[in-house]
Every structure is written in C-alpha cells, then in structure tokens.
Amino acid sequence: xxxxxxxxxxxxxxxxxxxxxxxxxxxxxxxxxxxxxxxxxxxxxxxxxxxxxxxxxxxxxxxxxxxxxxxxxxxxxxxxxxxxxxxxxxxxxxxxxxxxxxxxxxxxxxxxxxxxxxxxxxxxxxxxxxxxxxxxxxxxxxxxxxxxxxxxxxxxxxxxxxxxxxxxxxxxxxxxxxxxxxxxxxxxxxxxxxxxxxxxxxxxxxxxxxxxxxxxxxxxxxxxxxxxxxxxxxxxxxxxxxxxxxxxxxxxxxxxxxxxxxxxxxxxxxxxxxxxxxxxxxxxxxxxxxxxxxxxxxxxxxxxxxxxxxxxxxxxxxxxxxxxxxxxxxxxxxxxxxxxxxxxxxxxxxxxxxxxx
Amino acid sequence: xxxxxxxxxxxxxxxxxxxxxxxxxxxxxxxxxxxxxxxxxxxxxxxxxxxxxxxxxxxxxxxxxxxxxxxxxxxxxxxxxxxxxxxxxxxxxxxxxxxxxxxxxxxxxxxxxxxxxxxxxxxxxxxxxxxxxxxxxxxxxxxxxxxxxxxxxxxxxxxxxxxxxxxxxxxxxxxxxxxxxxxxxxxxxxxxxxxxxxxxxxxxxxxxxxxxxxxxxxxxxxxxxxxxxxxxxxxxxxxxxxxxxxxxxxxxxxxxxxxxxxxxxxxxxxxxxxxxxxxxxxxxxxxxxxxxxxxxxxxxxxxxxxxxxxxxxxxxxxxxxxxxxxxxxxxxxxxxxxxxxxxxxxxxxxxxxxxxxxxxxxxxxxxxxxxxxx
Amino acid sequence: xxxxxxxxxxxxxxxxxxxxxxxxxxxxxxxxxxxxxxxxxxxxxxxxxxxxxxxxxxxxxxxxxxxxxxxxxxxxxxxxxxxxxxxxxxxxxxxxxxxxxxxxx
Ligand code: SF4
Ligand code: SF4
Ligand code: SF4
Ligand code: SF4
Numbered sequence: 001x002x003x004x005x006x007x008x009x010x011x012x013x014x015x016x017x018x019x020x021x022x023x024x025x026x027x028x029x030x031x032x033x034x035x036x037x038x039x040x041x042x043x044x045x046x047x048x049x050x051x052x053x054x055x056x057x058x059x060x061x062x063x064x065x066x067x068x069x070x071x072x073x074x075x076x077x078x079x080x081x082x083x084x085x086x087x088x089x090x091x092x093x094x095x096x097x098x099x100x101x102x103x104x105x106x107x108x109x110x111x112x113x114x115x116x117x118x119x120x121x122x123x124x125x126x127x128x129x130x131x132x133x134x135x136x137x138x139x140x141x142x143x144x145x146x147x148x149x150x151x152x153x154x155x156x157x158x159x160x161x162x163x164x165x166x167x168x169x170x171x172x173x174x175x176x177x178x179x180x181x182x183x184x185x186x187x188x189x190x191x192x193x194x195x196x197x198x199x200x201x202x203x204x205x206x207x208x209x210x211x212x213x214x215x216x217x218x219x220x221x222x223x224x225x226x227x228x229x230x231x232x233x234x235x236x237x238x239x240x241x242x243x244x245x246x247x248x249x250x251x252x253x254x255x256x257x258x259x260x261x262x263x264x265x266x267x268x269x270x271x272x273x274x275x276x277x278x279x280x281x282x283x284x285x286x287x288x289x290x291x292x293x294x295x296x297x298x299x300x301x302x303x304x305x306x307x308x309x310x311x312x313x314x315x316x317x318x319x320x321x322x323x324x325x326x327x328x329x330x331x332x333x334x335x336x337x338x339x340x341x342x343x344x345x346x347x348x349x350x351x352x353x354x355x356x357x
Numbered sequence: 358x359x360x361x362x363x364x365x366x367x368x369x370x371x372x373x374x375x376x377x378x379x380x381x382x383x384x385x386x387x388x389x390x391x392x393x394x395x396x397x398x399x400x401x402x403x404x405x406x407x408x409x410x411x412x413x414x415x416x417x418x419x420x421x422x423x424x425x426x427x428x429x430x431x432x433x434x435x436x437x438x439x440x441x442x443x444x445x446x447x448x449x450x451x452x453x454x455x456x457x458x459x460x461x462x463x464x465x466x467x468x469x470x471x472x473x474x475x476x477x478x479x480x481x482x483x484x485x486x487x488x489x490x491x492x493x494x495x496x497x498x499x500x501x502x503x504x505x506x507x508x509x510x511x512x513x514x515x516x517x518x519x520x521x522x523x524x525x526x527x528x529x530x531x532x533x534x535x536x537x538x539x540x541x542x543x544x545x546x547x548x549x550x551x552x553x554x555x556x557x558x559x560x561x562x563x564x565x566x567x568x569x570x571x572x573x574x575x576x577x578x579x580x581x582x583x584x585x586x587x588x589x590x591x592x593x594x595x596x597x598x599x600x601x602x603x604x605x606x607x608x609x610x611x612x613x614x615x616x617x618x619x620x621x622x623x624x625x626x627x628x629x630x631x632x633x634x635x636x637x638x639x640x641x642x643x644x645x646x647x648x649x650x651x652x653x654x655x656x657x658x659x660x661x662x663x664x665x666x667x668x669x670x671x672x673x674x675x676x677x678x679x680x681x682x683x684x685x686x687x688x689x690x691x692x693x694x695x696x697x698x699x700x701x702x703x704x705x706x707x708x709x710x711x712x713x714x715x716x717x718x719x720x721x722x723x724x725x726x727x728x729x730x731x
Numbered sequence: 732x733x734x735x736x737x738x739x740x741x742x743x744x745x746x747x748x749x750x751x752x753x754x755x756x757x758x759x760x761x762x763x764x765x766x767x768x769x770x771x772x773x774x775x776x777x778x779x780x781x782x783x784x785x786x787x788x789x790x791x792x793x794x795x796x797x798x799x800x801x802x803x804x805x806x807x808x809x810x811x812x813x814x815x816x817x818x819x820x821x822x823x824x825x826x827x828x829x830x831x832x833x834x835x836x
Contacts, residue, residue: 008487011528012495014441014443015528026513061467061469061470065459068458069455075451076448082446082448083446084444113376130397131388133402134404209695215652240652242652276563276657413816416812540809541797542797542808
C-alpha cells in the first residue's frame, strides 16, 4: 500500500488559523464597541485594541474560488486573520487601523460591503434549497437575496431599535434555522403526501419507523392481501414530510409550496432564555422570483417595530411588552385559528385571565 | 458569464440587485446553472433523493444528490470538511480551499448553516481531493448518522465575554471523538456546539443536539470606579438597572450592587456596561436535545439543561469529554432508529438520563416543582 | 435487470448490485457479490459478520442496527470498514444477501 489509509482522522486545531500575535492576546479583551456599521473595536485591559470588519457575503455562504482568493488577499493585506460567522457572513479580525478607510472603500467597490453589526439587519442566514437540495419546498437563497436587496439600507446603517436577524429554511428540516430568528421564514409544503401502493409494497420499507416518525399519528398501517400498507389521515397530517424522508420509494409529494413567517425567535440567555419564533403569517406565497408578498409582510413587521420599539428592544421583547393581541392586529396577521398549534393546541391557548386588548 | 440572460433569465435577474449575489458566485464556478434555473422556473428543486452512495475508503463526509434533469448533470457530489472550530479561517486555509475546489471540484465552496465547509465535486475526484486536504491538515466527515462537526463561537481570541475557551473545548472533543465523526454508526445524526457564555451566539441550545455553554456561578463583578467613568461618559445607569430581568441590580446612590439570590447569572448587565464583568467561578452547563427540524415526534425544540455547572479548570476538558462520550453511548444504545437526541430525552425523560449516567439532579435544572400528585 | 454469474447460473441483482431474490443466496453467491465490492477473499472475519447479518435478518426480517452488529460480532466500526470498504449497510449487507436498505433520512 503506497497511499496511507483513509480516513486520516484529522481534526484541525483552530489555533492554526490564528497568528501568534493574536493568540498571545487571547483572553485579554475586556470590552467591545461598534465603531461604525460593520466595524467592531475590542479593547484590552492594557488599552490596546483589535479591529474587526464584518462584511456581507452572498446568501447561503456560496463562494467561488476567486472570491475565496479575494478574501485571502484582503486578510494578507489588511488584517491578521478571518472567520466565517455563525450567520454565514465573514469577518476580518485584526484589521490595521491605519488601513481601515482604504479597506472599507475597497470592500465597497468589490461589492462586499461592511455592515450587519449592532442595531442593523444582520446577514440573512439561509439553507441551500434549489441550488443543491432534494427536499426544498421554496428557494431560501433567492428569498434572502430579495430581502437583503430591499432592506439593504438597514444592513449598512444601525438605526433599528435593536439587532434584526432573519433566517430562512427551505423546508420543514429548517437547516437554515427559520425557527430561531427575530424574523423566520419557513418553507412548507401545501399538499399531504401520497402513498403509491405498488411502489410502497415493492420497496422494503420499515413501517415501524415510518409510523413512529409521524408527529401527529396521521400514518396508520393496514393489512392488505399483498402486505402491510399505510394510510395517511389528511386531517391530522401537518405536512412535515417526515414520511417522505423515511420512505421516498413509496410516499411522494406534489410540490406545491408556500412559506410561513414567524417572529420573535431569539437565542442567548440575557433576559429571557432561548425561544423559537412564533408564526404570524402561516401561509404566504413564495413562487420564485415574486417575493413581494413576503417582503410586504416583513416590512409591516419591521416598520411597526421601528416606529414603536424602545431602544435596545429586540422584536421578542417588543412583542412581550406590547402584547400579542396588539401586535397581531397592527401587522394584520392571519386569523387566530390559523395560529394555534395544530399539534399541541394546549400550548397556544391561555390559562389565565391576563387579557390585553 | 456562462449562460447569457436569455438562457437563464431568472438566474440573471438575481444578479441585478444591490447586495452580493449567490448567482454571481455560481456563475463564476462550474456549477450547472441550468439546475438552479430549473428550480426557479418550475418552483421545484431539480435535485432528487440520493440515498445510495458508497465511496470505498470514505465512510463519511461524502454525499451525492440525484438529479431530476440527467441531461444537465447526472448527479451532484460533494465533500464535507470538518471546519476549524470558531469559524476561524486564515488566508492560507482559504487559499487551500480555493485551489482544492478548482483542481478537484467545481470551483465552488459552501459555508453551510450547520458549520461545515462543502466542496462540490464528482465521485472520481473525492479520494484525490481528500488526500490533498489531509496533506493540508484538513479532513472530511459529518454526514449521515454520525457525530456532526463540533462548532463553537469565536472564543477568547476575539471576544471579551468568553467565560471558557469554546473553540478549544470543541477542538478537544473533535479530536477525541474523531472516529465518531468519520464513521457513521449512530441511530441518527448528532450535532454539537460549544458557546463561550450564556449569550450563546451560535444558538447551540436551539440548533444542536448537544451543547456545552460557558457559565459563571459567583456574581458578576462590579467595578464602581469604572462605573463612575462610564456614567461620566454618558452611560445610562437607569437603563442598565431596568435592563436586569431579575431586578437584582440596586443603586445606593453611590454604589451599584447585586442582590445575590436574585441574580439569574445572565449576561444582560455585562453586555451593556464595561464596569460589570462576568464572575470568576467558571464552568459549562450541559444542554441536550435542541433541534431546528420539524421532523420526528417533537419537532423543533430548545434543549434541556441536564447539568447546570461543570467546573472547568486549567483547560482540562477530560471530565467533559467523558460525559460527552458516556451520553453518546447511552443514547446510541437506547434510542430508536432515527431518533434525535431531543426526541429521545423527551421519551425517556431527563431524569432517566441523569440516573443512568450517575449524575446528581441539581435544583437549578428545575423550572418549578410538579403541580400534580403523580 | 443486471445479473451476476455464479458458476454458470445468472443471479439477478438490482441497479445497485443487491441481490433481487434473497432466497437465491448461498456461499458461492456471497463470494461473487464480494468481488463486486472489491473484497477478493472472504476470510473468517468476513464470514463472522456475514453470518451474523443473515441470522439476524432471518429472525427479524430487517438488518440490525450498526451498533448491534458491532457489539454482537465484537468488531469496531472501523474494523468493519476495513473488512467491507463500502461499510456495513452497503458492503456487508449486500454480500450477506440482504435487500437494499431504504430511505435516506
Ligand atoms: S431546510 Fe430543507 S430545503 Fe433547506 S437545505 Fe435543509 S433539507 Fe434542504
Ligand atoms: S407529512 Fe408528517 S404529519 Fe403528514 S403523514 Fe407524513 S409524517 Fe405524518
Ligand atoms: S457566546 Fe459569549 S463568548 Fe462566545 S462569542 Fe458570543 S458573547 Fe462571546
Ligand atoms: S447577571 Fe442578569 S440577573 Fe444578574 S444582575 Fe446582571 S442582568 Fe441582573
């Protein structure tokens, strides 16, 4: 054997990505501030500083080799190292202060503007959808692009009440994290999956697994002369597509789709703990590339919050203060019966008398 | 660009906006733009369920998407690279990724929302590309039913809040459990993340099956001299006191103090004011069961806190690694086929997990005692 | 349907090389299937895995979970991959004459 065995078993140490001069200052930072949109300054106890420039990347973290080389060249010329953010954006860390202005101008000219820090629209996180995924109901990257284009100014400036994070997942898998953000967009299927009897019976499908995966008990096995089949209860089905994933050979889906818009998701444990976003528009058309229905609704949400939100108040805190009744009415949300959790209605219905009108 | 505006009108449309365009990146690579145009034009993806692929020598880190338009492309394969923790990417690594993508792939990489790096390629190019990546100190994994890549926030190299060295812990776990990332032998995938403080910038508690979050156990430290300077410079003291969710901050007129048993040990005051810094008694909380996906009985869920505080001293992560490994074994031995950690814990109960692992049930994990007699 | 030739007899396999009719399996078929997987010699170690898979499949009608396979045979997953380069499901199960695993969850 000439070549060594695969897999090689290498987990890279992140420290190899950070130059020694920055590693030496690891843990020395005591505070940070946003100097201007897209520029962070970290301060050490000894008064020394570290500049970070955050830029907008194209949706979905897709980068051609030439763009990768541009990022590398900019690091070499202007900074110590770089990092991808958890929102699929990019940061240059250790930017040389004397070159900051020139760097920002160069980034702007190259079409990768700095921004998305503090009280701005941050990089929209989204999944790959039609670009490379078999499950996609809608195309998250083009929706992300349309929203970023429309609210571009809010990426570059910082005059929202608080940070605004938008995430988009193309199907119920939610790789893009639509459930997590201040505003989440969730790709969903319209149709109930259909069982094709012949191909279902022909494939060697694990029925127990199939039944256990359905969150609502909509799938029931039944015995036929030719073997065990399943039936899908149309009223119970929430179109999560779990069954299509378990048994693509026998269960398929007509690919009509739409999105739901959710608000008030937040991670982190300052103030309240992490919470999933709540759906306020369960059914919005999302046919590429006409995303006006999505943008209109997001704009209503953002404008209300922009107008009435207190400084520092994230969308979730804003809704908590003003109350769901008021919020739903002001944004013209869908009728309440469409907003109740179909799976676990008890979690959506109030059990105290603290009404707000 | 390959394909003018007539051939791919919708793709072309997506390059006209003000913000950076993914189509521009696609068209600067050898990605088959006709596949994306098909999706945009029909409203349906041009990719199909893949499922069956095996590349000898590469048990994990490789996958193939089937194509519904074989005349454009027969299938689309990709490699998934285990990323350096914390998202850190030096110029050297970026250039290496660029050259691998060009030489062996379609000239395109993908920073996934799950934290990995993917390179689009073909089956034939996979083994040679992996060898080249290996030579550069990188490797593949994190697909199928395996331990997915260990993600972390940026950590103390850049962040002033870092209570623990999150990328160092992620690297430790990634190195210790490298086989689990490269050989898919679990009932289902299991994602993990490490965040340096309760701000949880990577949303580990929500996205990851398994997370360790830096926490402190004593009180935030207040420096009243720095506070005075901060107020002098325009710091909003009333706003700061109001921002504490627990009402634990008190102002005597000259000094700011924290009522000990009121404090939640969150980060609200620390995030707002340079005069308040996190406590010094530091460790991690262990949270398990988060997921975004709407599949399985529970759908999307925030993880359960199983242990509120595991001390971390002198960068020794052995005990955390032992716990991580023991939990993975317990889950893998008892989970049903395809049962994510969150669905598993919801079924067997957090207390059962703690009991099996021989861990104490700390009062901090309780939201409230039960409200029925069962 | 494609087929493999075992001692002059054609055995049908599906497009991924899994045996179409599991009842046609015998040791000679296993050897022929092994060759399609790049396993030139079936050693005692291989047979231990193959026999366990067959016995489990005959009893329960499905393939065992990978962890169970490792525990019962005493091989680590890494060793199974060394024996069957395509892995337990796609390599070992194929040689053992089990039907193709379904789904791609
Ligand atoms: S969320 Fe759905 S469409 Fe998007 S990448 Fe994940 S599986 Fe594919
Ligand atoms: S789509 Fe989901 S809810 Fe509907 S039958 Fe399938 S598994 Fe059940
Ligand atoms: S989670 Fe905490 S330590 Fe990590 S980057 Fe965020 S604020 Fe910093
Ligand atoms: S850590 Fe949180 S609860 Fe404690 S004093 Fe600060 S803001 Fe209040």
